[in-house]
Amino acid sequence: MFALSEEHRQIQDLAREFAREHVAPGAAARDKSGAFPADVVQQLGELGFLGMFVPQDLGGAGLDVLSYVLALEEVCYADASVGVIMSVQNSLAGWPILAFGTDEQKAKWLTPLATGERIGCYALTEPMAGSDAGAQQTRATPVDGGYRLDGAKMWITNGPQAGICVTYANLDVASRHKGVCAFIVDTTTPGFRVGKIEEKLGLHASGTCELVYENLFVPKEQLLHAERQGFQVAMATLDGGRIGIAAQSLGIAQRCLDLAVAYAKERKAFGKAIAEQQAIQWKIADMRCRIEAARLLTWRAAWLKGQGDRASAECSMAKLMASETANFCAYEALQIFGGYGFSKEYEVERLYRDARITTLYEGTSEIQRLVIARSTIG
Ligand code: CAA
Secondary structure, X not given: OOOOOHHHHHHHHHHHHHHHHHHHHHXXXXXXXXXXXXXXXXXXXXXXXXXXXXXXXXXXXXXXHHHHHHHHHHHHHHOHHHHHHHHHHHHHHHHHHHHHOOHHHHHHHHHHHHHOOOEEEEEOOEOOEOXXXXXXXXXXXXXXXXXXXXXXXXXXXXXXXXXXXXXXXXXXXXXXXHHEEEEEEXXXXXXXXXXXXXXXXXXXXXXXXXXXXEEEEEEHHHEEOOOOOHXXXXXXXXXXXXXXXXXXXXXXXXXXXXXXXXXXXHOEEOOEEHHHOHHHHHHHHHHHHHHHHHHHHHHHHHHHHHOOOOOHHHHHHHHHHHHHHHHHHHHHHHHHHHHHHHOOOOHHHHHHHHHHHHHOOOOOHHHHHHHHHHHHHO
């Protein structure tokens, strides 16, 4: 695939226009205040960007994974905090319900996610289950008509705002991943509460928190897929989530490159623009090469995931390359800006902080390498 179709180009243009006009202008202020961008999220819902895979008859846009990647990169180019809200809503909350839900579950839960009426989140990580996701300690106890959940999750993106939370809990902690079940939890249910809200290095406008489950009743109709199949739901969902973080990383990286080029053409040293100095030219060339390579991997992963194949290694390759590229480009852009890049007056300072999480969440770079190596070595 070397060129986008006309339809994909139109989606990219629409997202670019929207993001530059409506998302970018408030990004610096939101970074400072940490305010959740409720107005922008509502507009994303109206555009169909919160339910990109959800069929149109359920209120979504009914588009493919590549369309999602193209739109998400544009939103993240403007503000990566807004981008991760969109990414979690589509990839981590909506997708597992679409892929594993019954018709009744899809009809009930996907429309409010697609329209943005309710924010979605994905609750897998626990204090002692981060990279080792199979070590789930949150308990699911079977009771009449459903299950009782007890435990705590942490680092949950969209958690403070979420109305719908795809939650993983274990029927039998001793059997590790083989006891895990996935549940659709309505956060208005008694026994659910938002715990500690994290103060973070970057992505200030996206909420991240602890979630606490205390004797929370979930009806059996809200079990997603089958009992003890939750780990497969979690992992298949993360494959797609990693494509979303790759797209987010591309948006950050491209913004770094564009800002660095503009500045290098303007800033003079030793009697000429620094863009004419080879030291700067090589940085620009390396940034562009890495971005374009990561973008091709991301588009391929999106296409493969869209075919319905398991594409874990390809998703991990895209995420690894794109997230490391975002950090590389943020570092080099700041270097090109010199001391100005260290100042909060310049956008590269925010990009540098926002880029940092991309090699950590939805699987660290080390976990992506583990997935790729296992698939390569067998
Ligand atoms: N799709 C479907 N099934 C999968 C799968 C996939 N991608 N990956 C694994 N599985 C299945 C396996 O086939 C296996 O099934 P069986 O029991 O039937 O054999 C089962 O799951 C267990 O697989 P592994 O033996 O590979 O499991 P493991 O314990 O070695 O763990 C891991 C594998 C890749 C390390 C996994 O634990 C992992 O991805 N860890 C990282 C977790 C992560 O990314 N967390 C991010 C949290 S979410 C987040 O950040 C969201 C946010 O808020 C933005």
